[in-house]
Amino acid sequence: MSEAVISAFNWVPDFAKGLVRDLRIRWACEEIGKSYTTHLLNAREPRDEEYRKWQPFGQVPAFEENGLRLFESGAILLYLGDEDERLLPGDAEARWAATSWLIAGLNSIEPLAQRAVTYDVFHADKDWSKDARASIDELIRSRLAGLSEALDDKEWLAGSFSVADIVMVTVLRILRHCDLLDEYPNLAAYKARGEARPAFQRALAAQLADFEDQPTTPA
């Protein structure tokens, strides 16, 4: 057994700190007490060819354990869940509900949350960004309303805590720059419940520490 390796950045712009997706894998590892080391990359420099063989788009996280290499946070979480029922229940109904919600987070909610932050923050100074943002307003609210209704008063999305919640809580965190979540009190409480888990806190501290260790030279 070789120790797990997670790729991450040693520098990102301030608005991305605490949001980079290696957080999801650190969180999952903390939930099950799996130790890992990090393979740190400089976000300001192009990734080399060797890393692109591991992660074809040069993104983080990528993951390696016992010679097995994976990329994409969703795939790595499914792999970790396959190994440990604390992350993905063995019971078929709960397992496939959690898988459905994990994919929903990645494909039906994250792309819209990402567009919101792109328009609101990244392109805030462009004259087209307000119209572009307005064009997704109805859709993003309809997705959050659907999520809110499905979550209802449940603690987690698919029975016990699972990788689906790791995805969805970190996806909802992308909206921290705006007050959209205030309109869905059960979603705000759900996000806070995820963030209050000791494993999340340790994962977040570890991600931020990897930024702190680096000299803060300008981009």
Place this chain on the structure above:
Amino acid sequence: MSEAVISAFNWVPDFAKGLVRDLRIRWACEEIGKSYTTHLLNAREPRDEEYRKWQPFGQVPAFEENGLRLFESGAILLYLGDEDERLLPGDAEARWAATSWLIAGLNSIEPLAQRAVTYDVFHADKDWSKDARASIDELIRSRLAGLSEALDDKEWLAGSFSVADIVMVTVLRILRHCDLLDEYPNLAAYKARGEARPAFQRALAAQLADFEDQPTTPA
């Protein structure tokens, strides 16, 4: 064993015909000779509460088999792959490579392809859409270049044909309104290779037939 059920639409606007994501599940079923029936919905009417309990956002596809309900095309494909090695190899290395690529298709490429078609087609008449489209041009090209380099001269993304290819081929089809794919000849050939499979052809014909069966009343 109850027959599998896939939800789909009986009407969509012309630009969406052949792209709606139930195609992915029909394709997977055709690859392994699994029979299914469809639960057809009218895309012009709001989905009722009963359907929203099955698919929380009112989207298609949702899936049911033997009392097990799933939603999100990616999750349904993983479920079908779990049942049949022709869709997801049992060997760990190939299995997790395919899972990584399936998620990459859904989370790193589809959201950008979807934005391209949204700006280019859906909002083509808006004065902000050209700038919004230009803002993703570099990123979408970089992702396609990464995919093209990783695919290289391979037939499929992760060894033998898998659910990763069902996702990626259908994601690349989203770009049919523009000529972006012409710049990556191996991706264009890969997409054509997927579309040439008899199972894809049967799945596409079945989706289109479900539109044909309906009266073409105006929206």
